[in-house]
Structure formats: C-alpha cells, structure tokens
Amino acid sequence: MNETSSPLTSRREFLKNTGRLAAASALAGVAIPHVHALGSSTLQVALVGCGGRGAGAAGNALSTKSGPITLVAMADVFENRLKGAYGELKKQHGDLVDVPQDNRHIGFDAYKKAMDTLKPGDIVILTTPLAFRWVHFTYAIQKGLNVFMEKPLTADGPCSRRMLKLAEEAAAKNLKVGVGLMSRHSRALQELHHRIQDGEIGEVNLLRGYRMHGPVASAFSEKWPGKPSELLWQISRFHSFLWASAGCYSDFYIHHIDHLFWMKKSWPIKAQALGGRHYRHSPEGKLWIDQNFDSYSVEYTFADGAKFIMDGRCNNGCTPFYASYAHGSKGIAVVSKSGDCGLPSSTHKGQNPERNAIWTSKIKSTDPEGDPYLNEWNSLVDAIRNDKPHNEVKRGVEASLVTSMGRMAAHTGQEITFEQMLNSEHEMAPDADKFTMDSPPPVLADSEGKYPVPMPGIVKDREYSTA
Numbered sequence: 001m002n003e004t005s006s007p008l009t010s011r012r013e014f015l016k017n018t019g020r021l022a023a024a025s026a027l028a029g030v031a032i033p034h035v036h037a038l039g040s041s042t043l044q045v046a047l048v049g050c051g052g053r054g055a056g057a058a059g060n061a062l063s064t065k066s067g068p069i070t071l072v073a074m075a076d077v078f079e080n081r082l083k084g085a086y087g088e089l090k091k092q093h094g095d096l097v098d099v100p101q102d103n104r105h106i107g108f109d110a111y112k113k114a115m116d117t118l119k120p121g122d123i124v125i126l127t128t129p130l131a132f133r134w135v136h137f138t139y140a141i142q143k144g145l146n147v148f149m150e151k152p153l154t155a156d157g158p159c160s161r162r163m164l165k166l167a168e169e170a171a172a173k174n175l176k177v178g179v180g181l182m183s184r185h186s187r188a189l190q191e192l193h194h195r196i197q198d199g200e201i202g203e204v205n206l207l208r209g210y211r212m213h214g215p216v217a218s219a220f221s222e223k224w225p226g227k228p229s230e231l232l233w234q235i236s237r238f239h240s241f242l243w244a245s246a247g248c249y250s251d252f253y254i255h256h257i258d259h260l261f262w263m264k265k266s267w268p269i270k271a272q273a274l275g276g277r278h279y280r281h282s283p284e285g286k287l288w289i290d291q292n293f294d295s296y297s298v299e300y301t302f303a304d305g306a307k308f309i310m311d312g313r314c315n316n317g318c319t320p321f322y323a324s325y326a327h328g329s330k331g332i333a334v335v336s337k338s339g340d341c342g343l344p345s346s347t348h349k350g351q352n353p354e355r356n357a358i359w360t361s362k363i364k365s366t367d368p369e370g371d372p373y374l375n376e377w378n379s380l381v382d383a384i385r386n387d388k389p390h391n392e393v394k395r396g397v398e399a400s401l402v403t404s405m406g407r408m409a410a411h412t413g414q415e416i417t418f419e420q421m422l423n424s425e426h427e428m429a430p431d432a433d434k435f436t437m438d439s440p441p442p443v444l445a446d447s448e449g450k451y452p453v454p455m456p457g458i459v460k461d462r463e464y465s466t467a
Helices: 011-026 052-062 079-096 110-116 130-143 157-172 187-197 230-236 247-264 372-386 393-412 418-423
Strands: 043-048 069-076 104-106 123-126 146-149 177-179 204-213 270-276 295-301 307-314 321-328 331-336 346-349 357-360
Touching: 043 052, 043 110, 043 372, 052 069, 052 079, 052 123, 052 372, 069 079, 069 110, 079 104, 104 110, 110 130, 123 130, 123 372, 130 146, 130 157, 146 372, 157 393, 157 418, 177 372, 177 393, 187 247, 187 331, 187 346, 187 372, 204 247, 247 295, 247 307, 247 321, 247 331, 247 393, 270 393, 295 393, 393 418
Parallel strands: 043 069, 043 123, 069 104, 123 146, 146 177, 204 307
Antiparallel strands: 204 321, 270 295, 295 307, 321 331, 331 346, 346 357
C-alpha cells in the first residue's frame, strides 16, 4: 500500500482527522448498511499470528458469553507455533476450536487464506509483530471482517498515517475494531478516570510510569545462529528489532503510556529523553546484538506545561518497580498498583499514596468483570451483535505514535515533537507486504553479527543508520 500524496502535517490536523474517524464511527449504525453477524448467530474467528499473545486473544474470544463463537482458521509463518497454539486452545475450549488441517496455513500469504475462510461480519485476530499490522488490516477491510488487533499498532510516522486512513475505511464500512490496550477496559481504571475528570485529585500536573525488571521476552538476543532464515529468525525474536516490534520501549511501556494519558485526557506535544545500554553481553558472557537500550527515561510535556515521566529498565539485580501514578493539585492517584493495570486503583489527599485514602477500587480480578482482557472482548462482540459503534484504532494509533515519540527522543538524543514523529518519513519495514520466506530482513547483520543500534547525538533524524 503506497502513501497518498497529502500526508498529515500537524498534531492539530491529525486530531482533526481522527475526530472525523470518531464521527464516522458514531454514525456507523445510522446510515451504513451493517455487514456483520447479528443476534445469536455463530461468529467465526480466524487467528493470524499464533504466538503467546495470539493464543491468549483467541482464548479470550472463545470465553465471551454473548453468543456462540468458533475458531475456524489459523495462520502463522512458523508451523510449530501454530501447532502449539492449536493444541492448547483445543485442550481448553474443545468443540469451540474447529480448525481442520486444511484451515491451518503457513507462510507470509497465510493471512489471506485464513481470512478467506470467513464470511463478512466474522472476526479476524491480528497478533503478528506490528510490522504486518497495516498489511493484514488492509485485507480484513477488503473482506468486510471485524477485527481485534494487538498493540502497538505502528512503529513510525508513515505507518501511523497509513493506519489512520485504514481506520477511516473500516469505520465507513461499519466494521468493529478492537485494539489490545486493555487498561481502558479495566473497571477500576474506568472509575478512576471518572473521578479524576470530576476533579477528585485536582488539576493533573504530573504523571509517572515505571516498568523495571530483568530482561524478558525476546528483547535481548544473541547472534543469529544461521537458521531459520535471517528474516524468520528476526520475526521469532521480534522484540529485539525496531522494525518488527518498535522495540522494548514501545511494546513493554505502551500500556502505562496509554492509560496515563487517558487520565490526563490529553496527548503530549513533545518529548525529551535519555537512555542507554549498560550491558552488551548476557550473564553468560555471550554478545547481545539487538537494537534495544536496557534503560529509558522519557519526559513528555503537555500543552499546559504538565509533565509525564516514563522510566523503563531491563537489568538483572536492580530494584523491581512496576506501577503508575497521577499527581494533581489536591492529591495523588495510584493508577496501577502493580503491572500494566493492577488492582487496586486508589486516590489520596496530598501526595503520599500510603496515607489519607479517599477511594479504593473494590472490584477483584476474580469478579465477572474483573478481567480487562475479557472485558475488551465482551465489548467488541457486543458491538458486533448489536450494531454499536466500536472502533479503537484512532486511540491505538495515537498511543503507538506517542510511545514512538518518546522512544525516538531517547534513541536520537533530540527533543521530538508530535508533528516530527507524525511526519517522519523513515519507514522501518516499507516492504512488509512483499515478504516471502526467501526475503532478506529490513536490517542486516554486519560481519560480526551485530545490527545497527541507536547513536544519540550522532544519528539525529532517525533511530539508527544502515549506512
């Protein structure tokens, strides 16, 4: 898919256009013929991307209580991942998993075969690495499918602009789209949001987010072993490569970034940051060759001068800290007690979250609506069955773009504005729609097996140089 000749040029224009998307979504059930399943009809689901998050999302879909849902097709580039996900889902959900061998597809074109199994109005789950999100979303819209897609949605400006335009196309077709930023479906955070907007802690002037722990997932990688292909290996280690995941900053920290900006009810205008790599070797002494920093500290600034500090670290032996806070002129809110949206949320007079409690959320994770992962699926399926407006792509693009803004500030050592990130021309995986099993990856290892890394203050206009 090519870029159009008139890219968005400012934050104001971006928000104006996303406002049009919201309006289109709000009118979806009024003038546009619905193309989705209704009432108690069985919804069929295809899973594109069978890693851990994909299997989890499919399990959430099959656990909804609003009518029959069946998994009928699966797609991945790795056969072992598809087999593993199929076996686990079949074990947990029995007859709700009805995926014959002919509907289990392997390869870069497997997404088309899986979606071709569905009828208009069914649901496709898109949980591959984000480089392929716009490719798969484009085909889902062409097929008239409702969509659930995992975060982040984009890694750069070109894909953010492209995904916004695709979101408008989906809204125009009255398709329902959910995005895996589940914090906003937490009942505790929803109540906290209302309380903050009603002034319970006063004017919000500082937000803080922390995710600090040891190396996790595939963010830190040793040299490519020579097989599978370098492209497939990078996809299997997607957290290590900015083109595939937007790196550990975007993939790990976007939940705090999304829900804290929600509490402020505003997106920032600029970011400055620092970060670096303390350790280039694993504890066993083997060289790490990925593109991530192991520590980040980003300061976002709002139009009213308020600040948001996001700190992230992936180092063993350091004090762990994984929580988020909102400070106001009259008090403080504990947004996430622990984890991405951990219970309980609370508000307090003054700035000490250990004293003077005003309110503490009562819902428990075991309650019927205590799981935000299930809540987001229940909302999506309810919107499909009852023709309610539901398109979370606008917010998903905004959250991904703002997250990338902070990451780019750290990687370049420059102050990055919203407009700069939005209008950046560096697309990290421009040919993602053309990949085959024999394609080279977007970044290649050098003679020592290393990949290009950010060089703050040296490479200033993009996050790494391949020259």
